[in-house]
Amino acid sequence: MTDIATLWEVGLPLAGAAGGLGYAKVRAPRVFWSLVGLPVTRVRFALTYRSTMDVCGLTVQPSRLRAFMVRNLARRPDVQPVPPKVRRVRGTLTGLRVTLRLPAGLEPADVMAASERLRHAWGVHSVNVVETKPGFVELRMTGYDVFKRVRMPRRRPSGRMVVPVAMREDGTAFVRDYLKVPHALTLGANQSGKSMYQRNLIAGLARLPVALVGIDCKRGVEQRGYAPRLSALAITPEEADGLLDGLVGEMEERFDLLSEHGVGDIWDLPEYLRPVPVVVLVDEVAELFLVATKKDEERRDRMVTQLIRLGQMARAAGIFLEVCGQRFGSDLGKGATALRAQLTGRTVHRVNDKQTAEMGVGDIAPDAVVTVLVIPPDRPGVAVAGDTSGGWSRIRTPALTAAKAAAICAAHAHLTPDLPTVAAYRPVMPVSNGKPKSVPLVKPTPATT
Numbered sequence: 001m002t003d004i005a006t007l008w009e010v011g012l013p014l015a016g017a018a019g020g021l022g023y024a025k026v027r028a029p030r031v032f033w034s035l036v037g038l039p040v041t042r043v044r045f046a047l048t049y050r051s052t053m054d055v056c057g058l059t060v061q062p063s064r065l066r067a068f069m070v071r072n073l074a075r076r077p078d079v080q081p082v083p084p085k086v087r088r089v090r091g092t093l094t095g096l097r098v099t100l101r102l103p104a105g106l107e108p109a110d111v112m113a114a115s116e117r118l119r120h121a122w123g124v125h126s127v128n129v130v131e132t133k134p135g136f137v138e139l140r141m142t143g144y145d146v147f148k149r150v151r152m153p154r155r156r157p158s159g160r161m162v163v164p165v166a167m168r169e170d171g172t173a174f175v176r177d178y179l180k181v182p183h184a185l186t187l188g189a190n191q192s193g194k195s196m197y198q199r200n201l202i203a204g205l206a207r208l209p210v211a212l213v214g215i216d217c218k219r220g221v222e223q224r225g226y227a228p229r230l231s232a233l234a235i236t237p238e239e240a241d242g243l244l245d246g247l248v249g250e251m252e253e254r255f256d257l258l259s260e261h262g263v264g265d266i267w268d269l270p271e272y273l274r275p276v277p278v279v280v281l282v283d284e285v286a287e288l289f290l291v292a293t294k295k296d297e298e299r300r301d302r303m304v305t306q307l308i309r310l311g312q313m314a315r316a317a318g319i320f321l322e323v324c325g326q327r328f329g330s331d332l333g334k335g336a337t338a339l340r341a342q343l344t345g346r347t348v349h350r351v352n353d354k355q356t357a358e359m360g361v362g363d364i365a366p367d368a369v370v371t372v373l374v375i376p377p378d379r380p381g382v383a384v385a386g387d388t389s390g391g392w393s394r395i396r397t398p399a400l401t402a403a404k405a406a407a408i409c410a411a412h413a414h415l416t417p418d419l420p421t422v423a424a425y426r427p428v429m430p431v432s433n434g435k436p437k438s439v440p441l442v443k444p445t446p447a448t449t
């Protein structure tokens with residue numbers, strides 16, 4: 001009887017705890033990692049570090065001085081090869097970060113080449129190796145599949161025009177930093193997650209003191225929901241033509257202001273004089289290139305020229321381009337490749353062919369093309385994000401509904417500045433019973449420019 005009572009008293013809570021952990025492992029991997037995975041991995045790492053580095057070929061023969069000291073001062077006849085020195089071990093909600101100081105004779109590429117072996121040795125989901133400064137690398141281990149259900153790190157990145165958009169494979173936030181990479185291109189096949197990327201971007205930008213301008217020639221299906229936070233919106237190629245003229249006019253006015261004050265950039269102006277930064281979001285860029293008649297062709301050429309001018313010069317004037325499309329190659333028409341060359345930030349989702357992957361990352365990070373081609377179709381939102389330095393990483397956006405993004409835009413509508421040069425394209429919120437209606441409309445006829 002006592003035995004059965006003890007079994008109930010001890011066994012039941014234990015079974016409950018085990019069940020709870022099993023549930024957490026599947027449904028709340030962050031919690032499971034913090035409670036179980038992290039402590040186990042820390043101990044495993046500490047106990048097996050030296051032997052793991054040894055079998056992974058990440059040790060070097062000690063210097064003569066060290067060998068001399070070991071033999072003569074420590075009085076040990078055998079001199080062991082030395083692994084990189086562990087400088088810092090830090091647990092995170094997604095994994096473990098370890099900073100290593102590399103001894104002479106080892107380079108970051110050696111550690112990168114061994115990352116798969118290290119992953120197996122320490123039983124973690126992935127190991128990414130990043131060179132943090134000369135002679136130092138950081139091992140970024142993840143304890144579980146961070147792409148399964150993306151949850152962005154709570155700490156918001158700092159910076160004037162920095163927006164967290166997605167999570168990197170190593171558990172860190174992928175940010176769009178407009179001051180470092182002013183113009184960007186997002187590519188992807190149907191249903192690959194381009195709109196989700198744009199949604200996350202807009203939800204981040206909506207909170208910043210910036211003007212947002214939308215060009216969505218699919219009659220505004222994607223961007224109309226963001227209208228309360230847009231200073232201007234064009235939903236047809238005709239409107240886009242006028243809007244781009246207005247933006248070029250805005251850029252020229254800003255250049256006059258810069259030259260008047262003898263500075264080269266809006267950020268060098270005193271705050272009270274500084275014009276608000278503008279982010280121009282172009283959805284489905286191919287729509288701008290479509291031509292049916294001779295007249296369309298003239299308009300297309302004009303729009304592409306204006307976009308190229310903005311791409312070449314508008315950064316200093318605080319105007320940034322964010323272009324999105326399924327493909328972006330010379331087959332779109334005259335000026336497409338010249339415009340693409342200005343859009344140096346690249347994010348490429350799943351694509352249908354190698355040529356499109358090459359259009360996206362081939363010119364800035366050729367080794368990323370293969371990774372783009374193996375993005376699985378059952379993981380929409382996964383993409384390869386490259387930068388001009390030749391670096392790239394796999395990212396996935398967090399799931400965000402269109403309604404939530406629209407609600408964020410509405411909640412930050414008070415931050416929407418007036419842009420006089422494109423005022424004719426300001427979305428109109430029709431008023432009913434003294435209150436704005438929830439579905440915004442766009443002014444039907446823009447002013448001629």
Ligand SMILES: Nc1ncnc2c1ncn2[C@@H]1O[C@H](COP(=O)(O)OP(=O)(O)OP(=O)(O)O)[C@@H](O)[C@H]1O
Pocket residue numbers: 188189190191192193194195196197380381382396397398399
């Ligand atoms: N990061 C993500 N996590 C979960 N689901 C996602 C993610 N990204 C996209 N999806 C889902 O995948 C589907 C396609 O996404 P989305 O509409 O963003 O793709 P798209 O490339 O814009 O497609 P299209 O070009 O056809 O408009 C949607 O059902 C969306 O909810």
